Structure formats: structure tokens, C-alpha cells
Amino acid sequence: MPGRMHAVNPAIDGLHGTGASRSYAQIMGNISDLLHHPQPHALKPIDLGGVVIDVPVILAPMSGVTDLPFRRLARELGAGLVVSEMIASWAMIRENAATLRMATLEGRPSSIQLAGCDPAAMAEAAKIAVGRGADIVDINFGCPVKKVAVGQAAGSALMRDELGAARILEATVKAVNVPVTLKMRMGWDHATLNAPKIARIAEDLGIRMVTVHGRTRQQFYTGTANWDFIAEVKNAVRIPVIANGDIITSDDAREALARSGADGVMIGRGCYGRPWFPAQVAAFLQTGTTPAEPDLAAQKAILLRHYDLMLHYFGIEPGLRMARKHLAWYSRGLSGSAEFRATVTRVAEVPAVLALIDRFYDPLIERGATRIVRRDDALADAA
Numbered sequence: 427m428p429g430r431m432h433a434v435n436p437a438i439d440g441l442h443g444t445g446a447s448r449s450y451a452q453i454m455g456n457i458s459d460l461l462h463h464p465q466p467h468a469l470k471p472i473d474l475g476g477v478v479i480d481v482p483v484i485l486a487p488m489s490g491v492t493d494l495p496f497r498r499l500a501r502e503l504g505a506g507l508v509v510s511e512m513i514a515s516w517a518m519i520r521e522n523a524a525t526l527r528m529a530t531l532e533g534r535p536s537s538i539q540l541a542g543c544d545p546a547a548m549a550e551a552a553k554i555a556v557g558r559g560a561d562i563v564d565i566n567f568g569c570p571v572k573k574v575a576v577g578q579a580a581g582s583a584l585m586r587d588e589l590g591a592a593r594i595l596e597a598t599v600k601a602v603n604v605p606v607t608l609k610m611r612m613g614w615d616h617a618t619l620n621a622p623k624i625a626r627i628a629e630d631l632g633i634r635m636v637t638v639h640g641r642t643r644q645q646f647y648t649g650t651a652n653w654d655f656i657a658e659v660k661n662a663v664r665i666p667v668i669a670n671g672d673i674i675t676s677d678d679a680r681e682a683l684a685r686s687g688a689d690g691v692m693i694g695r696g697c698y699g700r701p702w703f704p705a706q707v708a709a710f711l712q713t714g715t716t717p718a719e720p721d722l723a724a725q726k727a728i729l730l731r732h733y734d735l736m737l738h739y740f741g742i743e744p745g746l747r748m749a750r751k752h753l754a755w756y757s758r759g760l761s762g763s764a765e766f767r768a769t770v771t772r773v774a775e776v777p778a779v780l781a782l783i784d785r786f787y788d789p790l791i792e793r794g795a796t797r798i799v800r801r802d803d804a805l806a807d808a809a
Contacts, residue, residue: 469711472666472689474605474634477535477561481506482690483679483708484637485697486670487539487564487609494530495735496701496752499728501533504705506690508537512566514578515542515551529554535561539609541569543579543590545597552602563602565633567591567610567624570643582643585624586614592627599632609637609670609692612655615644619655622662629663637668637692647695647805656686668692674801676710683711695805699755701728722760722795726787729756730780737776746776753783759797760790 472479485492485500487509492500497508510528517525518540529538538555540563542548552563569581584591599606608628613619625636638659640651651671660667669688673679674696682691691711697703702720710716720728732752737745750771757763766786773779 469683469690469708472635474562474607474666477605479507479535479690481708481712482666482668483507483704483711484668484690484692485509485704486692486694487512487566488694490748490751491698493528493736493739493748494532495732495739498532498735499701499732500697500704503702503728504708506704506708507535507562508533509564510536510538512539512541512569512574512581513551513555514580515540515544515547518551518554519547521554526558529558529560531559537562537564537607539564539566540598541566541574541578541580542594543584545593548594549597549601552598552606556602556604560604562605562607563598564607564609564637565595565598567608568637568639568643570611570646582611582614585610585620585643586618588620588624588627591624592631595628595631595633605634606632607635607637608633609639611639612642612652615642621655622658625659625663625665625667629665633665635666635668636663637670638688640669640671640686651682653682653685656682656688660687660689666690670694672805673707674799674805676707676716679707679711699752699758700799701732719797722787722791722797725756725797726783726791729753729783732756733779733783742776746774746779753779757786759799760786761795762786762790 469482472482483506485497485505485508489511492509492511497510501508510531513525513528518529531538536559538560540548540551540555542551548565555563566581567584571581574581584594595608610621610624612621619642621638628636636659638656640653640656641647641649653669653671656667656669666689667686668690669682669686670692673682673691673693679691682688691707693704693707706717733749736749739745740748753770754767757766766782770779770782773782
């Protein structure tokens with residue numbers, strides 16, 4: 427039945443014996459071993475006031491990407507915190523079925539991100555989120571999409587309305603007894619880089635943590651994330667600050683922290699087709715050692731588990747359709763991936779998709795092929 431996810435993936439268990447399953451367990455084990463042996467220079471846990479993020483390497487909220495199946499995978503593999511897709515406050519209040527599905531939570535701590543322009547609606551939506559099990563409520567002041575920022579005067583539009591932003595922050599904090607956090611950009615444009623000021627306002631109103639994407643709204647996802655600017659936000663407040671934007675490698679995460687002085691990192695596009703990436707970054711920042719990329723047998727096993735979770739959670743037809751972009755991302759960087767993507771997106775039956783996955787991956791696994799994730803490709807997709 428759609429909406430329920432199974433802990434065991436029969437597609438993996440039946441895949442030419444149990445080799446793929448062992449590979450999946452192995453990558454989880456390798457990363458887990460590193461995370462449990464931190465070095466003195468490791469990232470420090472963040473205490474939001476009763477809710478602790480042990481390793482502040484966070485999976486970013488991404489519409490159409492960080493649904494429950496993806497968040498489950500990332501958490502299983504070692505992400506420090508996963509955040510729901512952005513949820514409109516008005517849709518939460520109306521208890522829209524699709525919205526409530528987006529607000530389904532699993533694991534602790536859990537975080538739901540809300541967007542809106544009305545303080546009362548945001549407050550009520552926050553109460554609903556907490557009632558559904560949210561340990562953290564995150565407020566979106568960063569979404570650059572026209573429908574949100576212009577059509578709804580929400581997301582990054584609130585960086586142009588500091589008084590309105592303050593009212594939303596205050597109402598949300600007062601409405602719930604869990605930590606409230608904020609995600610924003612540097613400003614609306616380069617003429618109004620007011621993130622440090624909004625961060626101070628947020629801190630004064632009880633916000634417990636701020637995440638900054640190092641771009642303006644007008645940049646959308648063009649150009650390069652400015653990690654140096656995030657240092658201005660860090661210097662403006664006492665609460666934890668998280669750096670976000672263009673973190674595609676473990677070295678990116680280290681450089682972002684060094685240049686920003688931030689307390690942790692949030693990763694978005696770098697996780698496309700790589701739900702294990704936050705755990706790799708966490709292990710690197712904790713130990714100085716980057717775990718090896720999962721071999722292709724492990725990657726195939728993770729892909730199949732993800733595919734199975736999506737089919738069980740969303741139902742066969744919608745799950746099959748929604749999984750296509752993930753199949754494309756998983757295959758990116760492999761020989762023959764363009765042809766695979768072009769073919770798999772036209773297939774409308776699960777057995778045929780699984781057969782295509784076998785035919786694509788198995789010869790590559792047999793000859794020991796490796797996947798090359800190019801930075802430009804990873805940054806080409808906006809979320």
C-alpha cells in the first residue's frame with residue numbers, strides 16, 4: 427500500500443545472490459566505523475537546546491528530492507541530520523494529502539522546513555509539524571523560485587522585508603516548544619546583502635541556528651557560492667551557523683568551513699545520486715580520512731533499495747515516474763549512461779526497469795569500472 431516503506435528490499439535480496447546486499451551493508455559499516463572514532467579536530471556536536479545534532483553535516487531540504495525514501499537512505503548511511511522538502515504553511519494547515527505525505531517523519535532528530543509569508547499561518551503550520559513528530563522546525567527564507575519568492579512573497583522574498591521576516595520568526599518561535607532554525611541566502615541581490623542583519627534579528631527572537639546559502643536570490647544557482655561572506659554572518663551572531671552551497675567534494679566541505687568559520691555544512695546538489703555523500707563528508711571532517719566511494723556493486727544495491735522504497739512509498743505508477751530522475755543521477759559519470767538514461771525514462775513497467783538496471787550495471791561491475799562525478803555536472807542541476 428502506498429505510504430508504507432519496507433525495511434527489506436526484495437529486489438536487492440534476489441539480485442544474483444546476496445553480493446549486492448553485502449556491498450550495501452559494507453559501505454554503511456565502513457562509514458559508521460569512521461564516525462565512531464573521531465579525532466580531536468572533529469566537528470563539535472550542535473546543541474539546539476535539548477535537540478543535539480551529533481555530527482553537523484546536514485542533508486539540505488530539496489523539493490522533489492528529499493522525500494522520505496531519500497531521507498531514510500541518507501540517514502541510514504550516516505547523515506547527521508536530514509530535512510524535509512520545503513512545505514507551504516497554507517498547505518500544511520489545509521492538511522493537503524500530498525503535503526502531509528511530505529511531512530511524514532522517521533528517525534531522530536527530525537526537521538520539517540516550512541515556507542510562508544503570514545505569521546499566523548506559519549505558527550499554526552509549525553504546531554502541526556511538531557504534532558507530527560518534528561524535533562526541529564526550519565523556516566525557509568532562501569527559496570529563489572519565482573512562484574514562491576514573487577508569487578507568494580515567501581522564501582527569499584522575505585529578505586527584502588525585514589519587518590515581515592521578524593514577525594514570521596517571532597510567531598513561529600512562540601508557537602512551538604521545539605528549536606526553530608532558519609535557512610536563508612546572502613540577500614535578495616548584491617546591493618542588499620543583509621544576511622548578517624537578519625541573522626541578528628533571528629537570534630534576538632529565539633532562532634537556534636542559521637544556515638546560509640552563499641548566493642543571493644537573484645543569482646539563483648549561477649556563479650559560485652561565496653563561503654567567505656558566510657563568515658560575516660558567523661561573526662554577527664552567537665548561535666550556530668551552517669555553510670551551504672557548492673559542496674560537491676569532501677575538500678569543498680573543509681574549505682567552506684575554513685573560509686566561513688561555520689559550525690557545520692549543509693549539502694544539496696552534491697547528494698544527487700549519492701545519498702552516501704553526507705556520511706563521507708562527516709567521516710572526513712571527523713577523522714581526516716575520506717571513505718572510498720562505494721564500489722559499483724554497492725552503488726547498484728543502494729540504487730535498487732532506493733527504487734524499492736519509492737515504489738512502496740508512493741505506489742507503483744507515481745513511484746516509477748518519480749524515480750526516473752534518481753536513476754539518471756545514479757548513473758551519471760558511468761560509461762554508457764546517456765543511452766541508459768534515454769532508455770530508462772521511457773519504460774513504464776518495473777520488471778523492465780530492473781532488467782535495464784541489470785544490463786547497464788552488471789557488465790560495468792564485472793570489469794571493475796569506476797564512476798567519475800564531474801563537478802560541473804553535479805552543479806548543473808538546481809535544487
